[in-house]
Each structure stands twice: as C-alpha cells, then as structure tokens.
Amino acid sequence: MSAVMITRKVRKWEKLPGKNTFCCDGRVMMARQKGVFYLTLFLIAGTCALFFAFECPYLAVHLCPAIPVFAALLFVFVMAMLLRTSFSDPGVLPRALPEEATFIEMEIEAANGNVPAGQRPPPRIRNVQINNQIVKLKYCYTCKIFRPPRASHCSICDNCVDRFDHHCPWVGNCVGKRNYRYFYLFTLSLSLLTIYIFTFDIVHVVMRSMNGGFLNTLKETPGTVLEVLVCFFTLWSVVGLTGFHTYLISLNQTTNEDIKGSWSGKNRGQNPYSHKNIIKNCCEVLCGPTYPSVLDRRGLLQEDSTLVSSSNPVPQTTIYSVGFLGFVDNVGEWREDGKGAQQMASSK
Known part of the structure; x- marks a missing residue:
C-alpha cells in the first residue's frame, strides 16, 4: 500500500467555519435557516402580482396610467435591497489561526497570573479608548479573538460580526457593518410599497363601489380583499420597524446596543460613536464608506492530501488567511485600519 501526496487548490469559502451557506462559488453568503426568507419573497412577490393583475388595469384606465409604473419601480427597488442584504457578507470576522x-x-494567562483552584478567572477583556471614553473589548471563546468595538457573536450563524445589529430571519442573514444600510433601505422602501398598494386597493374598491355597490365589488374582486388583509397586517410591523431603525440611526446606535442598554442607565457612559447631531449620525450610517469583506471568500488556498489507497484521501491541512481590522495605538485609542484589514492586533 503506497501513500501519494496530492495538492489541490480550493476556494477559501469551502473551508470557512461557522454556520453559513455559500452559493455561486462563494459570491452569495447566507445563514442556513432560509425558510422565513423564502416566505418574505413569496409575500412581497405574491402581493405585487395580485396588485398588477387586479387593480392596475382598472386604475391605469380610470385614474392614472403612471400608477402601475411607479408600483413596478418600487417593487424592483425593494427586491434589489432585499437580495443585497440577504446575499452579502454582513461583516463576519475571521477566526484566529491556531498559532x-x-x-x-x-x-x-501571563496577564491574569495563576488563579487559585475553585476561583473563577477574571473576565477576558481589554480596554480601549474611543473619543475619550473607555470601551471594553470582549474575548470570543469560539473565534479566539478579542472582538473589535461594537462586534458580537451571532449564535445562529456562529460567527463574530462587526458592528452587529441583529440576526434577521426575514432576510435570512445577519445585519451588520456591511449590509445595514441596505437593510434599512429595504424596510423603508417596503413600507412605502405596502402603503402604496394598500392605498390604491382602497381607491379601487371605492371607485368600483360607486357603480356596482360595495358588496358586489368585494365579490368580484377577491384578490383585492386578500391584498387589503395582507397589507393591513404587514403595515404595522414594517412601518414600526422602519421607525425604530430611523430612531437608532439618528443616535448612531445598533439594535444590540439598544437591547443591552449599552449607553443608557445610571452607570452607563455616553455613546462614544454618536456625533451629537442627527444629520451627522445619519450621514455616517447611510452615506459612509462601503467596507470590503475581510473574508476573501473566493481566494484560493492549497490543500495537501495523502492518498493511502485509491479511495481514501486524508486531508492534511485546512487553512485560511486573516489580516487586520484595526489596532490599539500607544495611548490606548482604538484605530480603524483604513485598508479593510482582517485581524485585531494585540495590545498590552
């Protein structure tokens, strides 16, 4: 029995840890639980299909031909923002290499010293200074890194996400640093589309009721009744969610920070990320730079395998690369690495 070393090139996304799924050779990245995402697609596409089939022909002739055109533009924008949010890397941080x-x-261990038996070791944290305020960097026991400021570990995707906001099952992905603005634009445009369809559904029923009566109109347009019910129950949640995130953006705060009360309460400090100005906060969140992914999902790496027999290849190495996300300078101030690097530097 002979052993032969075989080297082959694989994409890095094939070796990434966590609970994400990849499609289109690593270009599309989502969570594994996608059932609710498919439901979102069905509700949006189905409601719009009914609107174009039942209301638009009548309203375009009797009211204004621009009604279906504007509805189509809104629908395309909503779907584009949904797919952009769902299929992108939200800001997943690479795990530390074994070394x-x-x-x-x-x-x-050197910093904490020897802990007596039976006592809990001190928490693994590091203090950095952001806008003259101390912020604690927490150690992630899964990813083996000190998370950057505002990052958190998603238990569903099993990855640390930079500027973690929340995990949204409706879009089938985490919402973080790289896709938050698209998530907000999705909720905002979906609110406008829902209000638009709901309003013209009512207009359609009123106009037809003037000629044939209200009950006869409901019998003749069952699709309109279904649309009104879907839009009515969707409207409150979607508009409320959009309003909540508008409030968070005005404070430059995340959902995770709001739930944990990171910057509220008696012993809490001021939000070091807020500019104390609503316009500046909105511009930073919605108009700031687009950060590149630090995962290099489609990069190549070599995998060595030992071929013991014709049917038993044994993988020998599994590696992926990381770099710098930021660093702590010599005065303890956290600095972002402008080149989009991928690993935190250690500080003492």
Missing part, C-alpha cells in the same frame, strides 16, 4: 489563538491564550 494566533495559542499566543493570545499565553498572553491572557
């Missing part, structure tokens, strides 16, 4: 994790563990 890096070992080095960090040695640093932590």
